[in-house]
């Protein structure tokens with residue numbers, strides 16, 4: 062368990078090997094590790110959108126100040142959040158807990174977020190930040206460099222997302 066090595070070796074890398082392809086198993090391992098990231102009340106409000114289509118990647122690159130990582134990395138993950146995850150059948154986040162825990166947690170979730178738009182958004186940012194770091198350190202431990210990015214034209218990406226089918230988990 063060499064977490065310090067992953068932390069020390071991780072750098073925001075700009076140049077990726079165009080010829081390298083991650084295997085399906087490596088991608089699944091990485092995403093499975095990311096899904097173990099903690100979230101408040103276990104609401105799992107992150108959504109990981111993997112973009113494989115080269116044409117989509119080119120368009121996203123164009124809306125990302127032409128940053129080469131967007132097309133050149135062997136894996137591109139757009140980290141999104143469901144701001145309303147807290148109210149979508151919250152019992153499912155606690156289904157394997159004793160009934161007494163469920164009875165406490167499910168109303169507590171509702172009470173914590175209901176009507177509080179800023180709290181819902183802050184929670185998304187916290188969950189995604191932690192998940193992003195989990196992804197990068199897990200990738201590093203698997204021998205992969207990464208680059209966190211928010212150098213986007215957000216409006217252009219948001220419009221493109223609206224035209225695409227919703228992300229699924």
Ligand SMILES: Cc1cc2nc3c(=O)[nH]c(=O)nc-3n(C[C@H](O)[C@H](O)[C@H](O)COP(=O)(O)O)c2cc1C
Nearest residue numbers: 071072073074075125128130208209210211212213
């Ligand atoms: C939220 C966030 C957004 C970033 N956006 C970009 C980006 O758009 N392009 C880029 O090349 N690096 C980006 N970076 C990488 C930072 O420039 C980099 O993490 C920082 O300079 C420290 O270097 P290091 O990560 O190699 O230690 C971003 C980092 C963070 C945390």
